[in-house]
Amino acid sequence: MAGQTVKQRVTIAELAQEAGVSISTVNRILAGADNVRAATIEHVQQVAESIGFYGTGVLSARKENALPHFRFGFLLQQSTRDLYRLFGEKIREAAATRRDVRVDCLVDFVDRLEPANIEGRLRALGKECDAVALIAADHPLLGQAIRELRDDGTSVVTYITDQSAPERAGFVGTDNWKLGRTAAFFISQMTQGQGRVAVFIGNHRYQCQDVADAAFRSYIREHAPDLVVNESEPTHEDSARAYNMVRDLLAKHDDLRGILIVGGGISGVLRALREAPEERRRQIKLVCRDIGPETRKGLTEGLITAALCHPMTETSQTLIQTMIDVTTRDTPGPTLQRTIPFEIVTPENI
Template identity: 65%
Template sequence: MKRPTISDLAREAGVSVSTVNRILSGATNVKASTAQHIQRTAEKIGFYGLGSIEDQIKKNAPHYRLGFLLQQSTRELYQHFGREITKACRGRQFDTADPLIDFVDLLTPENISQRLLALGRNCDAVALIAADHPQIGQTVRALSEMGKPVVAYITDQSAPERAAFVGTDNWKLGRTAAFLISQMTNHTGRIGVFQGNPRYQCQDVAEASFRSYIREHAPHLSVDECRSTNEEPNRAHEMVRDLLKSTDEIVGIFMVGGGISGVLRALREVPLERRRGVKLICRDIGPETRKGLSEGLITAALCHPMEHTSEVLVQTMINAVANDGPRSTVHHTVPFEIITPENI
């Protein structure tokens, strides 16, 4: 069979022969979308110069420096986020994205704002996981005025100057957690709800929707006032331990924020029969969560699919940089995964 020629490629792609030749010669005056279309066509027809086309596209590809402000370097969950973000940046085919990842351990608004501003000054765009606070909003505004897009990641920000949000539908997540607990509990009882900080929009929305579902579909259950763990496992341990000691009515726990290792420690301290009667739903998955699932202590973890979420985040940031004019905030909702002891 005769191998495809440049003329064959040009005809199949609907471009001129000179356009294909310009790409092969390394010319920079071919639109990226056109070059990518020719590359896909070359792959489709088995064009012999596919490798040269891919090399030239990569050589002429735009270059981005992307900053990511994550939390708590000691938590494996955020380390996992960082690894997946790096992987998403390194795996891009038609542009170069260099990730600059910073972890914030002191979660005060002042410290987060300072670190966010420093990161933004050295990057084309930044992604942020942080509680919603006016001081952080001011920094988002300042970076926007500098032409540095800020993308809220996992939990949204109220600052209107943010470029985008990438995360799950937290209203659906909270109602799903309530559905799971209520379907497994036929008798009356109480549910404890724990969040890291009420300023995390993702946690506050999930808690509100959790209550909404219980009111609507499970009137035999009551939901306690939400308690804040400040994302600290030791605090979570003390709060859950004291709750379980104070009453035998607890049939469910919704852990919407950080500190799951402390919750698991408190459950391990009660008799086996007692903890079997407590349905625990948590968010996102790390080593402690996997261990809790394998032990049967956790009923389900509602998680971001980290690989896909990271790819969407990186693409969203690059799109924000490439957009020259003003635009409304973009929302990219990534469906969450439900992990149970049976599919972990």
């Protein structure tokens, strides 16, 4: 229209001048050449956005393509459990927020927990990925698979619970010794006089649970000798089994004062406690691991004294970074140990 100023389109020469690079560098970026550093592409893209250059979409695509690209596998457990599905979601979120690399996540769940089945799934995932993160009970079959994957160039990072295989590339999880003693602190400080405490684990081969169990007993021996700790019983990650175990305890032991559950089965434990008389429930202090919908409900009801949890966002971010670190190092090195402080959630701070 007459009298209206037409805004001139920013040229490649003007973009190059503003970005402090040559015109040929901008042209190479726009053409998709692979001999331009990712940092330069990112800088030019930022300048282009700030001055309104017409080709910002192309520059964004070039920047994305120039980033280091990884394909990581994550072998989690039991797709039926909300907790593991939440772990998977947080892993994907941690990968998506990275701006310096591209990470494709292949999240797989193992519902049959037999070692041979997990070993086969681990090997299959390892063939498709640059590195694999694994949650599983420690077993020689998995150790052999970890060793052979390492020899084939695929790193395995253990996650939440460790493996004894020296060839594993890294471990990301909490300090389970401190966790076990913290659980014992809660139960011992909130009970009076003599009594009995039950300890439920998922499986005797989960290192994280075994260490927490030993630490729990260590604290009780040192600070609460009036409490008797039962032999650890495995739930096999089965809520129905955990339900029956708690019902038997309530029927046989009037002196039950505490329950520590460091494996799966919390929904079964809570169901049994809800069926008990209210006065009996109040006598029992329950400490568990990690927080999902069922645990959150138990906390709000006051059935759970404390949940000792992995901070999922921080743990997932650290896991992704650890997998990048072990994948990009020149030669296999010592196992990277990344310890994340656990969170303490109670009915008052949920």
